Amino acid sequence: MENCIFCKIINGDIPSKKLYEDELVYAFYDVNPEAPIHFLVIPKEHIESTNDLNPNNINVVSHIFKVINKLVVDLGVSQKGYRIVNNCGEDGGQTVNHLHFHVLASRNLQWPPG
Ligand code: 5GP
Ligand code: ZN
DSSP: OTTOHHHHHHTTSSOOOEEEEOSSEEEEEOSSOSSSEEEEEEESSOOOSGGGOOTTTTHHHHHHHHHHHHHHHHTTOTTTOEEEEOOOHHHHTOOSSSOOEEEEESSOOOSSOO
């Protein structure tokens, strides 16, 4: 999708610190980390938000969770814990309209969020 920051990251037009990539997803560190470990996992297909999931594209979400499961082990935070966040729409605080899951770890995260 033209003018989508995350599509540009996927195709290499915007540099990113890559953690993992396969045919379906791309994982990279957030440029503005909110925790010592803060990365994003995104589908390569441009899906705007969770509102745009449907029976044809929803399988990528289980794949994203599979990838998160592997990355938190690789990064050594699976046992201490971490938080997976998806922001949807204006009230949800979504600023980039390409579906993404934040993974935050390596500090004691508070609840509820602001
Ligand atoms: P949202 O607020 O939409 O849930 O999250 C978007 C996230 O993308 C933010 O945490 C923001 O720091 C991150 N982000 C925005 N632009 C870029 C970028 O160009 N590179 C990287 N690595 N992260 C970005
Ligand atoms: Zn996109």
